[in-house]
Amino acid sequence: xxxxxxxxxxxxxxxxxxxxxxxxxxxxxxxxxxxxxxSAAMKxxxxxxxxxxxxxxHGHKQAPQYMLDLYNTVADxxxxxxxxxxxxxxxxxxxxxxxHSEQVEFRFNLxxxxxxxxxxxxxxxxxxxxxxxxxxxxxHHFCQVSVYQLLDTSRNNTQGxxxxxxxxxxxxxxxxxxxxxxxxxxxxMVDEGSNLGLHVVVRTLGGSMMDMKLIRFASGRTxxxxxxxxxxxxxxxxxxxxxxxxxxxxxxxxxxxxxxxQTPMSGPSSRTARSLDxxxxxxxxxxxxxxxxxxFEEIGWSGWIVSPRGYNAYHCKGSCPFxxxxxxxxxxxxxxxxxxxxxxxxxxxxxxxxxxxxxxxxNLLYFDDDENVVLKQYNDMVAGSCGCH
Numbered sequence: 001x002x003x004x005x006x007x008x009x010x011x012x013x014x015x016x017x018x019x020x021x022x023x024x025x026x027x028x029x030x031x032x033x034x035x036x037x038x039s040a041a042m043k044x045x046x047x048x049x050x051x052x053x054x055x056x057x058h059g060h061k062q063a064p065q066y067m068l069d070l071y072n073t074v075a076d077x078x079x080x081x082x083x084x085x086x087x088x089x090x091x092x093x094x095x096x097x098x099x100h101s102e103q104v105e106f107r108f109n110l111x112x113x114x115x116x117x118x119x120x121x122x123x124x125x126x127x128x129x130x131x132x133x134x135x136x137x138x139x140h141h142f143c144q145v146s147v148y149q150l151l152d153t154s155r156n157n158t159q160g161x162x163x164x165x166x167x168x169x170x171x172x173x174x175x176x177x178x179x180x181x182x183x184x185x186x187x188x189m190v191d192e193g194s195n196l197g198l199h200v201v202v203r204t205l206g207g208s209m210m211d212m213k214l215i216r217f218a219s220g221r222t223x224x225x226x227x228x229x230x231x232x233x234x235x236x237x238x239x240x241x242x243x244x245x246x247x248x249x250x251x252x253x254x255x256x257x258x259x260x261x262q263t264p265m266s267g268p269s270s271r272t273a274r275s276l277d278x279x280x281x282x283x284x285x286x287x288x289x290x291x292x293x294x295x296f297e298e299i300g301w302s303g304w305i306v307s308p309r310g311y312n313a314y315h316c317k318g319s320c321p322f323x324x325x326x327x328x329x330x331x332x333x334x335x336x337x338x339x340x341x342x343x344x345x346x347x348x349x350x351x352x353x354x355x356x357x358x359x360x361x362x363n364l365l366y367f368d369d370d371e372n373v374v375l376k377q378y379n380d381m382v383a384g385s386c387g388c389h
Contacts, residue, residue: 045299049378050237055369057303063373065226066125066176067094067365071307071375075363079308080382084361089120089236092375093368097219097229099197104217105150107197108231110188112368117235122185123178124165124198127218127227130174142168143210144203145177149184150196161199168205171215185233239379287318287328287354289386306365306373313382320352320388329357329387338388358384 046054074086081087099107106124113119124147145168148161165179181198188195200217202210218227295310296302302309322342324330330338334352341349360382365375 042299049364050239050376054301055304055367057367061367061371062225063306063365063367064094064230066230066232067092067373067375068306071363071365074375074377075308077308079311079362079364081361081363081377087375087377088234089118090239090377090379091117091233091235091237093233093235094373095231095233096225096372097231100219104200104202105197106200106229106231107195109370110185110195110233111192112370112372113189113233113235114237117237119182119186119189119233119235121180121234122182123232123234124181125230125232126177126179126200127229128169128174128177129216129218129227131172131216141171142205143171143215144205144207145169145179145215146201146203147179147181148199148201149181149187150199152194152196164198177217181231185231284319284321285317287316287320287386287388289314289383290317292383304367306367308362308364311362311382314356314384316354316356316383316386318354318386320354322351324352324388329385331387331389334388352388354386355389356383356385357387357389360384 046052070092074082076082093113095108095110097106098109099105144166146166147164149164150161153160162184164181164184167179169177184198202215204210217229219229292313292315293310294313296305297309320328320330320334320338322338324335324338330352337349337352340346341351359380361377361379362381363375363377365373368374
């Protein structure tokens with residue numbers, strides 16, 4: 001009998017330790033549902049950033065200094081746009097030369113440019129090297145540098161190239177030289193097969209060919225990445241801001257009243273307020289802006305995003321009690337709605353909501369699938385201020 005009791009107790013203990021089938025089903029169902037929610041959320045977040053899938057991570061690479069400088073010019077340390085008019089369009093793409101030719105010829109793969117993107121400006125960036133020391137006393141002080149688009153002569157073209165840009169540059173200078181080639185890039189976007197590349201010709205002021213030992217440009221074959229030939233493309237993808245007006249984030253007058261705890265302006269006496277039965281809102285914070293930090297590392301995007309590491313999107317929280325003072329930034333509609341609610345003139349009319357009334361854009365510097373560095377501006381990403389609407 002004793003053995004039976006012990007055996008029975010052991011079985012009971014085992015049964016208690018083993019989760020029931022319904023528990024396991026509920027547990028796995030909850031996990032599955034959680035994964036589905038996360039997957040849907042990440043897909044929607046990528047859509048906000050204009051992507052179907054996150055770019056592949058190719059390991060640690062250095063972004064071109066030009067793109068880093070441009071990012072720092074248009075964005076603050078959190079990525080928020082300093083001035084919405086600084087950037088032409090909303091996208092800047094950089095491409096390195098894929099030809100690596102010993103000749104002064106370059107070709108760029110533009111397959112990552114979206115078909116809906118409008119090409120605004122295209123620039124060829126070439127790094128001019130210092131002349132060799134033995135040639136520094138050459139009698140030439142200036143030279144004519146011309147950039148040509150290479151053409152397919154089999155397509156009824158009478159010439160094999162087309163002049164895009166030409167100007168004088170000092171022979172003894174060193175540093176970046178920029179040439180506008182917008183016309184060529186627009187033609188390549190229409191017909192990808194016409195992209196045969198670019199050819200650079202250097203001549204003396206008299207028109208004769210210049211000694212290439214005297215005028216040298218860095219190439220992708222023999223020089224550091226920081227000096228490689230680069231195509232910089234300014235485009236606009238057509239994404240527009242919502243009806244909420246975006247403003248300069250440096251304008252503190254628009255954010256100060258809503259980023260700190262606020263109190264309604266003077267109105268009817270407290271006795272009147274009590275008679276309108278709003279005692280349930282006593283102690284509630286008035287409408288204000290509160291932090292909401294988006295960390296790209298936690299999301300799993302830090303491998304392809306260069307900058308920023310995250311940004312403060314902010315969110316709006318708080319009550320919109322009657323009477324709405326001007327520091328609550330109410331619309332006329334919200335003021336009328338608040339009065340109707342307070343007087344209980346119509347059933348089912350709620351108090352106005354605390355929502356963003358100013359939105360800022362942010363800038364993202366990142367690597368795309370082809371390891372090109374892209375600077376993209378996204379509208380309506382940061383709540384600049386909050387109000388009762």
